[in-house]
Amino acid sequence: MTRIIDRRFDSKKKSAVNRQRFMRRFKQQIRRAVTDAIQNRSIRDLDNGEQISIPSKDLSEPQFQHGRGGIWDQVFSGNDQFSTGDLINRPPPGGGGKGGGKASNEGEGEDDFVFQLSREEFLDIFFDDLALPNLIRTQLARVTDFKTQRAGFKSDGTPANINIIRSMRGALGRRLALGSPSASRLRALQQELEELVASGDGDSERADELRDEIARLRAKIEAIPFIDSFDLRYNNRIKVPKPTTQAVMFCVMDVSGSMDEEKKATAKRFFMLLYLFLNRTYEHIDVVFIRHHTVAKEVDEEEFFHSRESGGTVVSSALKLMHEVIAERYGHGSWNIYGAQASDGDNWDNDSPICREILGAQILPWCQYFAYIEITPGEPQNLWREYEKLFSGHKNFAMQRIEAPADIYPVFRELFKKTLV
Amino acid sequence: MKRATVKKTVHLPATSEWSFEAIDEYHEQIARVAKEFGLDVYPPQIELITAEQMMDAYASVGMPVNYHHWSFGKHFLSTEKSYRRGQMGLAYEIVINSNPCIAYLMEENTLTMQALVIAHAAYGHNSFFKGNYLFQTWTNADAIIDYLIFARHYIAECEERYGEEEVELLLDSCHALMNLGVDRYKRPPKLSLAKEKLRQAERTEYLQSQVNQLWRTLPVHDTKPDKVQVQRFPPEPEENLLYFVEKHAPLLEPWQREIVRIVRKIAQYFFPQRQTQVMNEGWACFWHYTLLNRLYDEGLLADSFMLEFLQSHTNVVYQPAYNERWYNGINPYALGFAMWQDIRRICESPTEEDYAWFPDIAGSDWRETMEFAMRNFKDESFVAQYLSPKVMRDFRLFAILDDEHEPKLKVSAIHDGSGYRRVREILSDQYNLGSREPNIQVWNVDLRGDRSLTLRHQQYRRRPLGGTADEVMKHMARLWGFTVRLETQHEDGTVELAQETRIEKRRGHPDN
Numbered sequence: 049m050t051r052i053i054d055r056r057f058d059s060k061k062k063s064a065v066n067r068q069r070f071m072r073r074f075k076q077q078i079r080r081a082v083t084d085a086i087q088n089r090s091i092r093d094l095d096n097g098e099q100i101s102i103p104s105k106d107l108s109e110p111q112f113q114h115g116r117g118g119i120w121d122q123v124f125s126g127n128d129q130f131s132t133g134d135l136i137n138r139p140p141p142g143g144g145g146k147g148g149g150k151a152s153n154e155g156e157g158e159d160d161f162v163f164q165l166s167r168e169e170f171l172d173i174f175f176d177d178l179a180l181p182n183l184i185r186t187q188l189a190r191v192t193d194f195k196t197q198r199a200g201f202k203s204d205g206t207p208a209n210i211n212i213i214r215s216m217r218g219a220l221g222r223r224l225a226l227g228s229p230s231a232s233r234l235r236a237l238q239q240e241l242e243e244l245v246a247s248g249d250g251d252s253e254r255a256d257e258l259r260d261e262i263a264r265l266r267a268k269i270e271a272i273p274f275i276d277s278f279d280l281r282y283n284n285r286i287k288v289p290k291p292t293t294q295a296v297m298f299c300v301m302d303v304s305g306s307m308d309e310e311k312k313a314t315a316k317r318f319f320m321l322l323y324l325f326l327n328r329t330y331e332h333i334d335v336v337f338i339r340h341h342t343v344a345k346e347v348d349e350e351e352f353f354h355s356r357e358s359g360g361t362v363v364s365s366a367l368k369l370m371h372e373v374i375a376e377r378y379g380h381g382s383w384n385i386y387g388a389q390a391s392d393g394d395n396w397d398n399d400s401p402i403c404r405e406i407l408g409a410q411i412l413p414w415c416q417y418f419a420y421i422e423i424t425p426g427e428p429q430n431l432w433r434e435y436e437k438l439f440s441g442h443k444n445f446a447m448q449r450i451e452a453p454a455d456i457y458p459v460f461r462e463l464f465k466k467t468l469v
Numbered sequence: 470m471k472r473a474t475v476k477k478t479v480h481l482p483a484t485s486e487w488s489f490e491a492i493d494e495y496h497e498q499i500a501r502v503a504k505e506f507g508l509d510v511y512p513p514q515i516e517l518i519t520a521e522q523m524m525d526a527y528a529s530v531g532m533p534v535n536y537h538h539w540s541f542g543k544h545f546l547s548t549e550k551s552y553r554r555g556q557m558g559l560a561y562e563i564v565i566n567s568n569p570c571i572a573y574l575m576e577e578n579t580l581t582m583q584a585l586v587i588a589h590a591a592y593g594h595n596s597f598f599k600g601n602y603l604f605q606t607w608t609n610a611d612a613i614i615d616y617l618i619f620a621r622h623y624i625a626e627c628e629e630r631y632g633e634e635e636v637e638l639l640l641d642s643c644h645a646l647m648n649l650g651v652d653r654y655k656r657p658p659k660l661s662l663a664k665e666k667l668r669q670a671e672r673t674e675y676l677q678s679q680v681n682q683l684w685r686t687l688p689v690h691d692t693k694p695d696k697v698q699v700q701r702f703p704p705e706p707e708e709n710l711l712y713f714v715e716k717h718a719p720l721l722e723p724w725q726r727e728i729v730r731i732v733r734k735i736a737q738y739f740f741p742q743r744q745t746q747v748m749n750e751g752w753a754c755f756w757h758y759t760l761l762n763r764l765y766d767e768g769l770l771a772d773s774f775m776l777e778f779l780q781s782h783t784n785v786v787y788q789p790a791y792n793e794r795w796y797n798g799i800n801p802y803a804l805g806f807a808m809w810q811d812i813r814r815i816c817e818s819p820t821e822e823d824y825a826w827f828p829d830i831a832g833s834d835w836r837e838t839m840e841f842a843m844r845n846f847k848d849e850s851f852v853a854q855y856l857s858p859k860v861m862r863d864f865r866l867f868a869i870l871d872d873e874h875e876p877k878l879k880v881s882a883i884h885d886g887s888g889y890r891r892v893r894e895i896l897s898d899q900y901n902l903g904s905r906e907p908n909i910q911v912w913n914v915d916l917r918g919d920r921s922l923t924l925r926h927q928q929y930r931r932r933p934l935g936g937t938a939d940e941v942m943k944h945m946a947r948l949w950g951f952t953v954r955l956e957t958q959h960e961d962g963t964v965e966l967a968q969e970t971r972i973e974k975r976r977g978h979p980d981n
Contacts, residue, residue, distance in 0.1 A: 052489060052492060052496070053515065053517070055522065060519075062522070063545045065542075066529070066541040068542070069542055072539070109644060109645065111937060112648065112935075115933045116933075117932060118873060118928075118930050119930040119931055120870075120872075122895070124796075125788050125799060126796075127791075127867040127883055127884065128790065131880065132885070132887065135879055136880065138878055161543070163547070
């Protein structure tokens with residue numbers, strides 16, 4: 049009695065639970081790895097999984113085992129040179145050779161356990177750090193929606209999509225085209241026959257010939273199919289991504305000496321989160337990076353996050369530049385403008401009122417949303433106090449002082465709330 | 470001439486794509502030939518699965534059902550990684566020692582591979598499981614699947630009741646001691662799901678009362694311990710650490726004892742597999758080779774089939790030399806296959822040498838001799854008994870003595886007249902679990918004092934314990950609940966304290 053059982057369609061992902069357990073157990077390590085990964089990623093690049101590597105000593109499963117040392121008498125295969133009693137130098141430690149130890153000869157050392165995080169898992173950990181509410185997590189992590197839209201006709205498809213008018217029109221045209229040589233000849237013959245009949249020669253040999261010919265032509269015309277498979281036309285529906293508008297996102301960051309790497313990393317999370325939000329809402333997003341110390345400059349992302357400057361801080365320079373860029377490139381009303389500014393709050397005293405003015409008069413009226421974060425553990429600085437005056441009057445302005453990535457989300461609370469209802 | 474004419478009547482499918490019908494045809498023929506050879510097997514149950522399911526099964530120690538634990542997730546991830554990179558011709562086969570004997574075929578394999586796996590797993594391993602004394606003694610093929618289901622449910626229930634984390638910590642500790650959670654000499658009772666369930670409640674109650682008994686006597690003693698020779702507890706050293714924990718750890722809850730027991734039972738179930746790798750894999754290779762060759766001789770197999778089959782066969786039984794890059798010890802498939810082939814050769818066409826070395830089997834009936842060897846040996850004794858000079862010469866085996874007190878390595882024996890016995894002895898010892906793994910036993914519990922537990926490590930040839938021993942000790946301390954010590958007894962009889970892991974507060978976690 050043979051039993052062959054097909055189990056291929058049994059529930060998949062049987063090990064999903066074990067995988068989750070693994071992830072939970074090593075959350076700390078994985079999170080550290082994700083943090084590192086974020087440092088090295090572009091803020092536009094959040095939709096991929098990540099190769100995570102964890103030091104394997106962290107996840108070893110201990111056992112009682114013999115260590116090296118003591119006496120080992122072991123058998124090997126493939127003797128090519130030894131006789132009993134030969135003395136051999138020890139192979140250099142760690143050098144593989146004939147010792148029992150496996151030499152690690154492939155790329156990674158044996159020290160790291162490497163595995164792939166899926167996109168969902170990656171985002172989950174990213175959101176975890178930011179303390180995002182669940183509803184918003186799902187909102188953000190959702191893959192772009194598509195809607196189907198008509199796009200003309202095509203010649204193949206499912207029967208349900210047949211477009212009858214188009215198909216019949218095609219069939220008619222084909223019938224006319226194929227039938228017309230015969231039809232015109234038919235008309236000529238009929239006329240000749242009528243003439244013969246009219247002239248009294250209706251019984252002549254020629255008339256019979258004509259009648260036969262007419263009958264043949266009629267049959268030929270009849271034989272043209274009423275509708276043929278290549279007449280069929282189908283409605284063509286294509287999928288287009290739902291968000292169809294465009295947005296521009298300004299990242300403004302203070303890069304003066306007091307912004308250290310850690311603060312920049314926090315700022316990066318802030319920009320990433322805004323980007324992620326925009327990415328779900330808009331189809332096309334431009335990102336403009338403006339960094340400033342005493343003067344502002346538009347730079348690419350690499351330079352934005354990684355080069356260092358020192359010296360004083362004049363925030364208004366950046367806001368002026370932002371205004372100029374808006375006026376020049378994004379001023380014609382078809383762009384949704386979002387601004388995100390990160391700073392440690394240090395500013396030249398006399399400059400802060402100017403900033404408030406520029407922001408209030410020239411930038412906020414254009415913006416959908418402008419968020420400011422001050423990354424500082426200390427007392428609020430003068431820029432903060434100036435901005436506070438704007439805060440009450442503008443609904444599209446949000447500000448927050450933060451110390452850790454978890455403080456970032458409240459900045460966007462209003463923003464997310466709006467789109468969720 | 471006759472063979473050539475017969476060969477034309479190939480009538481088993483020779484495509485590389487498999488189909489259920491084709492597998493069925495192959496299976497029928499293989500089963501027929503296996504029967505002709507007199508292989509005694511559990512009824513095979515062949516299951517087709519995907520690569521992912523195969524990785525799944527790999528990750529959970531080859532069992533179709535198992536409880537959940539992060540370490541299985543870890544194994545899955547690393548298996549998946551190497552599979553993605555194409556580093557392993559994944560899962561040649563997985564076969565489960567159960568009745569019926571479940572053999573997995575992977576969807577991605579060619580028809581040839583499927584036939585090979587059927588012969589190898591569903592007949593080779595299967596008959597070994599059914600015949601070998603270790604499996605007969607230690608495992609119960611009828612009950613294992615049921616027991617695993619019971620274990621999975623029980624552990625899931627505990628997770629619900631006491632929290633996943635609590636259970637996970639306990640399982641971690643048990644896994645760390647798993648290799649020392651087996652009875653090596655005592656015979657375990659048979660498993661049975663119904664009995665397990667019935668007795669489980671009784672047992673927990675009883676166990677708890679036993680433990681209480683043990684500790685209740687504690688304060689009420691009027692003897693003078695200083696004068697009287699203090700009775701050790703346990704009176705005899707206990708080799709099964711998990712068993713000792715299950716029965717005597719003072720602070721464990723009943724459900725914790727049950728989980729310790731589950732891990733112990735599963736460890737026990739895999740115990741024979743760890744001791745019969747060479748024999749078992751060699752036996753399966755011998756039979757797929759023999760069965761398929763018989764079919765070929767009967768003219769049922771196409772040449773293309775044979776070529777593909779021989780290619781994978783030679784890959785599997787290849788033994789690299791010590792100085793090749795991919796050398797990784799003696800390949801059990803290679804050694805086992807060579808030894809079984811050799812036993813058949815000794816029976817069928819013995820040489821002078823064979824008569825001298827194996828007077829009792831040379832020229833005997835090969836099926837009977839092999840059957841006897843398969844039933845009554847494990848790797849250690851199998852090598853000691855049957856490794857012939859010819860195989861040693863073929864493998865060019867040699868032994869190297871590495872004594873850390875000597876400046877150089879010494880070649881202690883090679884494959885020559887004076888070395889055969891020595892090489893065989895050393896190789897046999899290499900497969901002896903007793904020397905392969907450190908010998909650590911429960912030595913004493915300080916019943917009258919701080920309840921501390923002392924383990925004793927009998928050192929074998931001055932080999933120290935490896936780096937993770939202190940971690941294992943923490944796990945032991947977690948299970949025991951009080952201070953745990955590890956003593957090392959050197960070969961000259963002196964004893965030294967190697968490690969002490971204290972637990973300060975009751976039910977606390979071990980400090981570092």
